[in-house]
Amino acid sequence: MMQIDPTKICPSVGLCTHSGTQGVSFGIRTVVDDETGRSNDAMCHVCEMAVMWAKNQLAQDQTQDLILKYINTLCGYIPSPMGESSVDCKRLASMPDVAFSIGGKKFALTPEQYILKIGEGDATKCISGFVAMDIPPPRGPIWILGDIFMGAYHTVFDYGKMKVGFAKAA
Structure with missing residues (x-):
């Protein structure tokens, strides 16, 4: 070394x-x-x-x-060069819900929804589903609501009317 x-x-x-x-x-x-x-x-x-x-x-x-x-x-x-961040799996219970306000409605995600657990037992790693992106104005800041969000909320894209709809996933 x-x-x-x-x-x-x-x-x-x-x-x-x-x-x-x-x-x-x-x-x-x-x-x-x-x-x-x-x-x-x-x-x-x-x-x-x-x-x-x-x-x-x-x-x-x-x-x-x-x-x-x-x-x-x-x-x-x-933080990982790929943008993801690790968190302490033992702290999930004390982590806050994260809510997005879209069209005047709040869409909340619990830590169990936005933290991905990989592995089992002592080898378990927890990775945040949020990825850091540093996009300056005028194009940013932006959020990409990916698989973490769409796992919790059913998402419908209406390209004809240029609208997106959300409903709690079953």
């Missing part, structure tokens, strides 16, 4: 978009990324700091198990 280079590991896990600029200073890398249309976002910097922290902990003779446990915990809080 002492040889791990954050500028190599973080792009390999999808948290940094830069590649081919490893080994250059941060300022130069930022200019190169700006020129090529790539950007170093906060997740990239968090990843690089976590890798450097792990290297420093190893240099201070901390156990690898302790370091990996901390990194795994930290990674649980970092």
Whole structure:
């Protein structure tokens, strides 16, 4: 783990978009990324700091198990590059309902409806059905009401009248 280079590991896990600029200073890398249309976002910097922290902990003779446990915990809080986020399955009961107001009517989803449970027992993982999208105005912000919403509400599309209807699913 002492040889791990954050500028190599973080792009390999999808948290940094830069590649081919490893080994250059941060300022130069930022200019190169700006020129090529790539950007170093906060997740990239968090990843690089976590890798450097792990290297420093190893240099201070901390156990690898302790370091990996901390990194795994930290990674649980970092949103996935695909946009989904993990949540603690034990906290479902304390999570709020989420309601969307469409046409003056509220459509609520319970945590059991908007959290997807994957696996069983101690291996169970809970993933939010909401995906982060950062779409600036004038096209955003937007919400895509996908399978999570349509699982709870029967959805009818009337293309002729350009309307959408919703009813509680059975």
